[in-house]
Amino acid sequence: MPVRTQTYSIPTSGKGMYEITYLVEAALESSGQTEGVAVVFCRHTSASLVLMENADPTAKSDLESWLDRHIPEGDPNYNHNAEGADDMPAHIKTAITRSSETIPFLAGRLLLGAWQGIFLWEHRNVAHSREIVVTIIGGSDASSF
Amino acid sequence: MPVRTQTYSIPTSGKGMYEITYLVEAALESSGQTEGVAVVFCRHTSASLVLMENADPTAKSDLESWLDRHIPEGDPNYNHNAEGADDMPAHIKTAITRSSETIPFLAGRLLLGAWQGIFLWEHRNVAHSREIVVTIIGGSDASSF
Amino acid sequence: MPVRTQTYSIPTSGKGMYEITYLVEAALESSGQTEGVAVVFCRHTSASLVLMENADPTAKSDLESWLDRHIPEGDPNYNHNAEGADDMPAHIKTAITRSSETIPFLAGRLLLGAWQGIFLWEHRNVAHSREIVVTIIGGSDASSF
Numbered sequence: 001m002p003v004r005t006q007t008y009s010i011p012t013s014g015k016g017m018y019e020i021t022y023l024v025e026a027a028l029e030s031s032g033q034t035e036g037v038a039v040v041f042c043r044h045t046s047a048s049l050v051l052m053e054n055a056d057p058t059a060k061s062d063l064e065s066w067l068d069r070h071i072p073e074g075d076p077n078y079n080h081n082a083e084g085a086d087d088m089p090a091h092i093k094t095a096i097t098r099s100s101e102t103i104p105f106l107a108g109r110l111l112l113g114a115w116q117g118i119f120l121w122e123h124r125n126v127a128h129s130r131e132i133v134v135t136i137i138g139g140s141d142a143s144s145f
Numbered sequence: 146m147p148v149r150t151q152t153y154s155i156p157t158s159g160k161g162m163y164e165i166t167y168l169v170e171a172a173l174e175s176s177g178q179t180e181g182v183a184v185v186f187c188r189h190t191s192a193s194l195v196l197m198e199n200a201d202p203t204a205k206s207d208l209e210s211w212l213d214r215h216i217p218e219g220d221p222n223y224n225h226n227a228e229g230a231d232d233m234p235a236h237i238k239t240a241i242t243r244s245s246e247t248i249p250f251l252a253g254r255l256l257l258g259a260w261q262g263i264f265l266w267e268h269r270n271v272a273h274s275r276e277i278v279v280t281i282i283g284g285s286d287a288s289s290f
Numbered sequence: 291m292p293v294r295t296q297t298y299s300i301p302t303s304g305k306g307m308y309e310i311t312y313l314v315e316a317a318l319e320s321s322g323q324t325e326g327v328a329v330v331f332c333r334h335t336s337a338s339l340v341l342m343e344n345a346d347p348t349a350k351s352d353l354e355s356w357l358d359r360h361i362p363e364g365d366p367n368y369n370h371n372a373e374g375a376d377d378m379p380a381h382i383k384t385a386i387t388r389s390s391e392t393i394p395f396l397a398g399r400l401l402l403g404a405w406q407g408i409f410l411w412e413h414r415n416v417a418h419s420r421e422i423v424v425t426i427i428g429g430s431d432a433s434s435f
Contacts, residue, residue, distance in 0.1 A: 003180050003284050005249060005251050005256075035295055037425050037427060039182050039247050039249060041247065041248060041249050041256065043256060043257065043261060045198045045258065045260065045261050050385050051335060051384075052381065052384075052385060053381060056372070058370035059335075059370045059378070059381050061369065061370075062367070062368050062370045062378050062381070062382075063381060063382055065367055066382050070215070075211075077214070079203040079206065080201060080204045080206075080207045091198060091207070091208060092207075094196075095195050095197060095208055096242065097385060097386065098388070098389075099196040099243075099246065099261075100196075101389065101390055102247055102329050102392055103331060103390065104295060104329060104331050104425040111297075111333060111423050112333065113333035113334050113421070115335065116333060116334065116335050116389075131258070133249045135182050137283065137427065138427065139293050147429075148325050148326050150396050150401075152401075184392050186392070186393060186394050186401065188401060188403035188406060189403050189406065190341060190405065215360070220356075222352070222356070222359070224348040224351065224352055225348035225349045225352045227346070233352050233353075236343060236349050236352070236353060239341075239342075240342060240387060241386050243388070244340075244341040245392040245393065247392055276403070278394045280327050280394045282326060282428065
C-alpha cells in the first residue's frame, strides 16, 4: 500500500518561521512515489504551518509583525496565562494559520509554486523541539499517469 | 480499496467549540486501517474546524473571545444581515479558521499531540445540527510500514 | 493506482473571489473515482482558497471588505513593498485563509454543503493567471463502499 509516514523533530530558537520544504522533499524522495499528495502535520497548538514566499525575507518579517500587532502579548482579555504571556497568543496564531497542509506531487516532485515554501511557524518565545509528521500517499506505477 | 467515509450529525447548543476527537478515533477504528490520514470536513460556512488545546478550558474561551472582538456582531460594514446579526461574523470566522483538517495516523492511532484536540466550532448563536464527514484513507497491510 | 492530478490555469481580473467548484467537479468526474478526497491546491502566495456561501453575493463582498479593513494597503509597518502596495496584504490574506483544501466525495459526488462553494481568492489588484492543482485520490471498486 503506497503510504509512507515520517516524523521529524525540528529544533527552533524561538519565535519565527522555519522553512521545512527540504524535509517534505526528502520524505517524498525516500517514498519512491511519483503521484499523489504530501500531508504535513504539526503536532502542537502553539506552533503552526504556513506556505509563504521564500525569496524576500521581508515577506516573512512583515507577516510575523502583522500577527504580533493583532494578537499581542499581555492583552488584559486573556485568562489563559499560566504558561506565560506568549502562550495564549501562540494558540490564537495557530488557530488562524494551519495545523495541516496538503501539497500535491507529480513525476516525483512537489507542485509548489516558484517561490512558495513550506514553513513551520514557532509562536513561543523560547526554543522548542517541534514534531512534524509527513505522510506521502499516492502511487508510483505507470497506471497512475 | 482502503477508503472509508463516515458522516456524523453533531448537535450544538449555540456558539462554542465542541471536541470531536472521539468521533474521528471511532471512524479510524471501524475502518481497520493502520497507516494513512483522516480527513475531517465541515459541510457548512457558518461553522468550522480547529485543532486546539483540550486541557485548560481557558485556552478555548480566550480564543473565542479574541474572534468575537475582532469579528463583532452588528458591524455597520456588513450588508449580509438577512439571516441575523450573527450570520456574517460566522462566515468570516469560518474563512479564517478551517473547513477541512487532515490528521495522520500510524499503528492505528491518530498522531495528535498530547493535548491537541479536534474541535467543531459553532459560530451561530442558536442550536444547530452540523454534518461532519470523516474520510479514512490509507492502508492496513504490512507492506505499508 | 487511483490517483489523478489535473492542473488548471484560471484567469482573474483582479481582486475578488472566483468560484471553481465546477473545475473540481470536472476533475472528479473525469477520474472515474467514486469514493475518496479531492485535494485543491493554490500554487501562489498572493492568492488563496476558501470555502464560502455561494448563494448571496453579499456574503462574499462582506468577507472581502473585512479582510481589506484588517489588512490594509499602505500600512506603514510593511517593509515588503517592492512589488506594489497590494503585495504584502496579499501575502497576509493568503496566510490566514488557505493554500490547500480537501473535500470528500462519495458515490462520485463532492460532499459539499448545500450552499458551500470552492473559491479561488485573488488578492492582487491586477489581472493574473493562477494555477490550481486538483488531486483526486481514492477508489472506484465496489469494495470501497
